[in-house]
Amino acid sequence: MKIACIDIGGTSIKxxxxxxxxxxxxxxxxxxxxxxxxxxxxxxFEAIRSAVFDSISALIDTYGCEAIAISTAxxxxxxxxxxxxxxxxxxxxxGYDIVSDVKAKFGLPVRAINDATAAAVAEHxxxxxxRQSEVVLTxxxxxxxxxxxxxxxxxxxxxxxxxxxxxxxxxxxxCKCGKRGCxxxxxxxxxxxxxxxxxxxxxxxxxYCSYPTAIETFIKALVKAVKLAFETGVKRVVVGGGVAEIxxxxxxxxxxxxxxxxxxxxxxxxxxxxxxxxxAYAALNGQFKNQ
Ligand SMILES: [Zn+2]
Numbered sequence: 001m002k003i004a005c006i007d008i009g010g011t012s013i014k015x016x017x018x019x020x021x022x023x024x025x026x027x028x029x030x031x032x033x034x035x036x037x038x039x040x041x042x043x044x045f046e047a048i049r050s051a052v053f054d055s056i057s058a059l060i061d062t063y064g065c066e067a068i069a070i071s072t073a074x075x076x077x078x079x080x081x082x083x084x085x086x087x088x089x090x091x092x093x094x095g096y097d098i099v100s101d102v103k104a105k106f107g108l109p110v111r112a113i114n115d116a117t118a119a120a121v122a123e124h125x126x127x128x129x130x131r132q133s134e135v136v137l138t139x140x141x142x143x144x145x146x147x148x149x150x151x152x153x154x155x156x157x158x159x160x161x162x163x164x165x166x167x168x169x170x171x172x173x174x175c176k177c178g179k180r181g182c183x184x185x186x187x188x189x190x191x192x193x194x195x196x197x198x199x200x201x202x203x204x205x206x207x208y209c210s211y212p213t214a215i216e217t218f219i220k221a222l223v224k225a226v227k228l229a230f231e232t233g234v235k236r237v238v239v240g241g242g243v244a245e246i247x248x249x250x251x252x253x254x255x256x257x258x259x260x261x262x263x264x265x266x267x268x269x270x271x272x273x274x275x276x277x278x279x280a281y282a283a284l285n286g287q288f289k290n291q
């Protein structure tokens with residue numbers, strides 16, 4: 001089955017066509033046409049909605065997709081297909097019945113899932129260690145954290161740990177959640193951009209001497225997040241999201257841990273494709289409720 005997969009974030013919509021069947025290993029999914037388009041969130045709800053429709057249309061026109069899998073920022077009710085809560089990053093998304101809306105437009109089966117859950121599902125099921133519990137941290141606009149238990153993929157197998165909103169600096173930057181100094185205000189792509197004043201994060205990590213404070217603060221906050229993840233008792237922590245693909249910081253980051261711990265920290269494999277692929281995997285194999 002050809003599935004049009006989109007991953008709606010606050011900045012961009014990632015999109016790809018996945019050819020897969022129920023029960024197939026995620027590593028065997030055929031992926032075509034991966035790219036991204038602006039979400040246009042600053043222009044408001046209707047602009048986001050048309051950006052979403054345009055992305056899906058393009059995938060259907062190019063690949064002849066027969067189903068649609070959506071990963072989106074915000075809390076999603078899997079059964080009803082409704083975004084029950086979204087931050088100001090996606091204006092108008094709170095209460096948005098995205099599944100019905102997309103279904104009405106394209107007349108195809110549609111599933112929607114939270115983006116951090118989707119990314120965690122993808123990184124977990126593509127991993128050779130997927131038979132054990134693990135925490136997947138996803139560095140994106142925020143810092144996602146999901147604990148995944150092995151076995152059947154269902155609501156109970158994925159738990160959002162909210163590690164990104166644990167306090168890192170009591171006097172720190174205000175967070176969208178209403179608190180101050182949350183970990184994700186330091187260990188996320190948007191935090192790195194804010195701290196470095198540079199939009200291109202490849203450039204930041206390739207030039208440590210120009211951005212030592214931003215890089216060190218990012219690493220320190222991420223180290224705290226990983227240690228909190230291990231406190232849940234999992235054997236393994238996987239770090240993913242677009243930033244995880246950037247070279248130049250991983251060695252220094254791992255060096256902050258004792259070997260016994262660093263040997264159990266994995267780097268995610270799917271980068272910015274994780275959300276879209278996780279949505280496809282969950283649509284084919286999962287039974288969720290809220291995420
Ligand atoms: Zn917060």
